[in-house]
Amino acid sequence: MFSGIRVSAFLAWKSIQRGSQGTLALTIMIIALIFVNLVFLPSIISGVVVTFDTQSIDFDVGNLVIEPREGSRYIDGVDGLQKKVEQIPGITGTSPRITAGATFFYRGRNAASTLYGITPEDERSVTRIAEYMTAGEFLSGGDTDAIIIGATLAGTEGVEEGGLPSLEGVEVGDSVEVAYPNGETRTYRVKGIFETQSFGVDTAAFVTTREMSGVLGLDDQASAILVKTAVNGREEAYKREILSYGVQEDVLTFREKSGGFVEQAIQSFNIINAISTLVSLIIAIVVVFIVIFINTVNRRRQIGILKAIGIDQQIIINSYVLQVLFITAVGALVGIGLNAGVTTYLTAYPLVFPGGPVYPDVEASAILRSIASLFAVSVVAGYIPAWRIAREDILTAIRG
Amino acid sequence: MIVAENLTRVYTMGRVEVRALAGVSLEVARGEFVGIMGASGSGKSTLLHILGLLDRPTSGRVTIDGTDVLALSDQRRTQFRLNRLGYVFQDYALIGELTALENVYLTSLVRGAPKAEYLERSTDILRRVGLGDRIDHRQSELSGGEQQRVAIARALVNNPSILLADEPCANLDSQTSKSILDLFARLNEELDQTIVMVSHEDWHKEYFCRIVTLRDGLIGEMVECRKEPHPGGGA
Ligand SMILES: Nc1ncnc2c1ncn2[C@@H]1O[C@H](COP(=O)(O)OP(=O)(O)OP(=O)(O)O)[C@@H](O)[C@H]1O
Ligand SMILES: [Mg+2]
Numbered sequence: 001m002f003s004g005i006r007v008s009a010f011l012a013w014k015s016i017q018r019g020s021q022g023t024l025a026l027t028i029m030i031i032a033l034i035f036v037n038l039v040f041l042p043s044i045i046s047g048v049v050v051t052f053d054t055q056s057i058d059f060d061v062g063n064l065v066i067e068p069r070e071g072s073r074y075i076d077g078v079d080g081l082q083k084k085v086e087q088i089p090g091i092t093g094t095s096p097r098i099t100a101g102a103t104f105f106y107r108g109r110n111a112a113s114t115l116y117g118i119t120p121e122d123e124r125s126v127t128r129i130a131e132y133m134t135a136g137e138f139l140s141g142g143d144t145d146a147i148i149i150g151a152t153l154a155g156t157e158g159v160e161e162g163g164l165p166s167l168e169g170v171e172v173g174d175s176v177e178v179a180y181p182n183g184e185t186r187t188y189r190v191k192g193i194f195e196t197q198s199f200g201v202d203t204a205a206f207v208t209t210r211e212m213s214g215v216l217g218l219d220d221q222a223s224a225i226l227v228k229t230a231v232n233g234r235e236e237a238y239k240r241e242i243l244s245y246g247v248q249e250d251v252l253t254f255r256e257k258s259g260g261f262v263e264q265a266i267q268s269f270n271i272i273n274a275i276s277t278l279v280s281l282i283i284a285i286v287v288v289f290i291v292i293f294i295n296t297v298n299r300r301r302q303i304g305i306l307k308a309i310g311i312d313q314q315i316i317i318n319s320y321v322l323q324v325l326f327i328t329a330v331g332a333l334v335g336i337g338l339n340a341g342v343t344t345y346l347t348a349y350p351l352v353f354p355g356g357p358v359y360p361d362v363e364a365s366a367i368l369r370s371i372a373s374l375f376a377v378s379v380v381a382g383y384i385p386a387w388r389i390a391r392e393d394i395l396t397a398i399r400g
Numbered sequence: 401m402i403v404a405e406n407l408t409r410v411y412t413m414g415r416v417e418v419r420a421l422a423g424v425s426l427e428v429a430r431g432e433f434v435g436i437m438g439a440s441g442s443g444k445s446t447l448l449h450i451l452g453l454l455d456r457p458t459s460g461r462v463t464i465d466g467t468d469v470l471a472l473s474d475q476r477r478t479q480f481r482l483n484r485l486g487y488v489f490q491d492y493a494l495i496g497e498l499t500a501l502e503n504v505y506l507t508s509l510v511r512g513a514p515k516a517e518y519l520e521r522s523t524d525i526l527r528r529v530g531l532g533d534r535i536d537h538r539q540s541e542l543s544g545g546e547q548q549r550v551a552i553a554r555a556l557v558n559n560p561s562i563l564l565a566d567e568p569c570a571n572l573d574s575q576t577s578k579s580i581l582d583l584f585a586r587l588n589e590e591l592d593q594t595i596v597m598v599s600h601e602d603w604h605k606e607y608f609c610r611i612v613t614l615r616d617g618l619i620g621e622m623v624e625c626r627k628e629p630h631p632g633g634g635a
Contacts (some may be wrong), residue, residue: 003510
């Protein structure tokens with residue numbers, strides 16, 4: 001058995017060494033490209049999910065959101081609830097927000113969007129909006145006449161944002177008038193402009209809780225409390241934990257908050273991915289099959305001779321399987337290199353999606369899965385033609 | 401001892417039947433050096449293929465040292481060829497991707513011989529057929545006669561108990577032919593190797609113990625030539 005493998009390896013190696021280098025290089029290249037194809041799409045899909053998750057957590061809703069229980073508009077006793085939740089180990093911050101639909105007026109233009117009332121210090125402990133100011137500054141606790149505006153809502157002079165709310169050219173220091181849903185209007189000085197690349201955030205604006213409570217007549221109330229946890233990915237566990245502390249309000253993870261949108265998108269992506277994988281693997285089967293088929297047909301006589309001098313047909317078949325393994329291994333290596341190139345490029349120049357920039361997220365498991373399926377497919381595709389020719393009658397094969 | 405009984409081999413080509421062998425019975429004793437002669441197309445190669453387990457007769461029996469070789473599975477026949485037979489093809493049948501040396505040692509590799517041993521033996525046998533300075537050449541870099549001698553070296557390297565050679569000297573000048581035949585004779589003497597060799601040349605007859613002449617797939621005549629060792633053989 002061992003010497004059999006040795007002979008197979010010997011024959012395979014000589015064949016690789018002394019066969020056509022051009023065909024070899026081409027085959028390896030095709031396998032490499034198939035590999036890239038197998039890894040690339042999942043890495044983008046997983047990148048989309050990662051982007052959505054981090055954007056949601058970092059800018060939109062934190063890891064979890066506490067919302068008013070069924071039938072109420074606001075959470076009452078916000079201060080006490082915040083203290084209760086913050087004492088849970090692993091919870092690193094909470095930020096109450098008041099939400100209102102508002103209309104913004106600026107130099108004769110207007111736009112309808114969302115206005116949030118936040119407590120700046122609390123907000124900093126949950127979202128990272130404060131780190132993404134492109135102009136001016138974030139709010140501070142005492143501000144009552146200041147507003148910060150998302151880059152999309154602020155807009156650019158003369159550019160309509162294609163259906164998104166835009167005031168077309170607001171700058172720091174300008175005055176913006178805001179009409180609240182209860183009919184009150186206020187004029188604010190623009191203190192800062194932020195850009196997070198999440199379009200739901202960049203179309204919104206923020207004032208302080210103190211200001212908004214005053215306008216809406218609220219006291220120690222909030223539309224939602226955002227919750228930040230020390231690590232991402234354990235939202236379900238924290239949700240149970242929060243509920244177990246006797247919180248009566250609704251608690252949603254950021255995924256639940258998105259209302260199944262991401263799950264649906266992932267599902268659709270997975271179908272696309274499955275189809276693409278299948279096609280790639282079929283191409284791999286066909287390519288390897290043709291290469292080995294031509295290889296064995298060209299070597300019919302040689303295979304006959306090998307059998308004639310006493311070499312078991314299994315050794316001969318194995319020598320082709322080993323050639324396939326070699327080609328696949330080198331192809332996968334080249335593929336890993338190519339993929340690293342593509343990934344590096346797309347990390348430097350990310351794809352832009354509505355939810356934010358998408359970086360390819362190459363998971364080790366995806367690479368391993370691709371390598372494994374490539375090998376499985378290649379071995380089968382290589383074995384069959386080798387087996388067919390190796391079974392042939394000796395003299396028929398030798399006569400060619 | 402090889403015993404062939406009533407061998408026939410019929411090739412059907414469409415409507416036409418070619419009886420390459422029409423009922424050949426032959427016994428070759430251990431240590432015998434038998435020459436097979438006959439006109440082109442008389443069935444010499446066909447007979448040798450069957451004795452070499454490369455082909456199966458249409459009817460008849462072949463036993464080698466008591467083993468009914470036709471009853472063996474393909475895998476066993478392959479092992480039999482590897483371990484017991486040496487075969488020199490009429491058209492050499494070298495592996496083009498391998499060098500002369502690799503062609504010769506390939507079967508030793510399959511038999512699991514240690515590297516140092518098979519390298520030495522293969523180099524040695526190539527030297528004995530006069531190719532000591534061609535061991536790294538591939539088929540395309542060898543002349544016809546050189547290829548033929550590589551094929552001979554390959555058949556001899558494992559000292560098979562039976563050597564079947566199909567016109568092994570067809571492409572050699574008489575000087576080289578003589579040295580090859582002397583080598584055969586010596587192996588036949590020293591190792592008691594059984595040799596069945598197809599030949600066209602009259603002067604080869606002096607090497608054979610017995611000459612079997614085929615005529616249209618049948619044995620035309622059988623002549624005992626000599627009893628004592630050939631002068632070329634012996635120690
Ligand atoms: N594969 C085949 N198909 C059909 N006929 C064949 C086949 N092989 C051999 N024959 C026929 O069988 C007969 C015997 O062929 P064989 O090769 O045994 O002759 P030979 O005695 O070795 O001749 P040569 O001295 O020319 O080598 C020939 O008539 C040949 O045409
Ligand atoms: Mg012949």
